[in-house]
Amino acid sequence: MVQEPIDPHDAAFDAGMCLDGFAQVHGGIVLIGSITALMAPSSGALAPTADERRNARVILGRLKKRYPDIGTALDYVDPWQLLVATVLSAQTTDEMVNKVTPGLFARWPEPHDLAEADPEEVEAVVYSTGFYRQKTKSILSLAADLVDRFDGEVPADLDAMTKLRGVGRKTASVVLAEAWGIPAIAVDTHVKRVTNRLGLTSEKDPVKIEHHLRALYPEKEWAGISMRVIQFGRDVCDARKPRCWECPLRDRCAYPDKTPRPRS
Numbered sequence: 001m002v003q004e005p006i007d008p009h010d011a012a013f014d015a016g017m018c019l020d021g022f023a024q025v026h027g028g029i030v031l032i033g034s035i036t037a038l039m040a041p042s043s044g045a046l047a048p049t050a051d052e053r054r055n056a057r058v059i060l061g062r063l064k065k066r067y068p069d070i071g072t073a074l075d076y077v078d079p080w081q082l083l084v085a086t087v088l089s090a091q092t093t094d095e096m097v098n099k100v101t102p103g104l105f106a107r108w109p110e111p112h113d114l115a116e117a118d119p120e121e122v123e124a125v126v127y128s129t130g131f132y133r134q135k136t137k138s139i140l141s142l143a144a145d146l147v148d149r150f151d152g153e154v155p156a157d158l159d160a161m162t163k164l165r166g167v168g169r170k171t172a173s174v175v176l177a178e179a180w181g182i183p184a185i186a187v188d189t190h191v192k193r194v195t196n197r198l199g200l201t202s203e204k205d206p207v208k209i210e211h212h213l214r215a216l217y218p219e220k221e222w223a224g225i226s227m228r229v230i231q232f233g234r235d236v237c238d239a240r241k242p243r244c245w246e247c248p249l250r251d252r253c254a255y256p257d258k259t260p261r262p263r264s
């Protein structure tokens, strides 16, 4: 999958970077194993109508047709590596992260290795991913937290994962869905934009959008939604110039400012 650099606004949704000034997002979802409890007061989502569910199903069906097999382009062998790679992927491409992580994990393979690493040495290894000082801080404290509180094992639980230093809701959802196939929906700037344009939600807050999508789709679909919507946002429903004239969802789209076909 080819990726463009992440939109700067993405970072605001992804507390995984935890750069100074970016908000940590914690929502009202409690995952107990694979059982998900929506805490209604924080979700603000009304139960969708049958028509809304049907429309949502059609939209996802077309995205599945366009992207039958889709997953993260980050290389990893276990949840720990995916978690670190996802934190490193903020504001850079997956391709760039994939160049860096083999060296990183060869030198510090396990959380306890990285927890004790010299920050300057780690900074030198992750330098090319950008924001290398903050990213080093994030992955070192994440590793220390994992060792201290989870015996070095990444918890397969959204609530527990988002309590780790350096891990936000989007990062945790990506890892849950990708590494374990646990139902989770990661909301980034692409998901926010595309789902709003399509009228699947009118919410702007990522946690509320996530709740709306959870209400619209059956749990078995959750893990496959984000990557498809994100890729569609990159390929077709671009932030500045959506390719509406060739969009397979045009007839389902509520966006009023559709881009006309360019004159040849």
Ligand code: SF4
Pocket: 197, 198, 236, 237, 238, 242, 243, 244, 245, 247, 248, 249, 250, 253, 254, 255, 258, 259
């Ligand atoms: S019609 Fe345009 S705005 Fe609507 S989903 Fe397609 S590309 Fe996006």
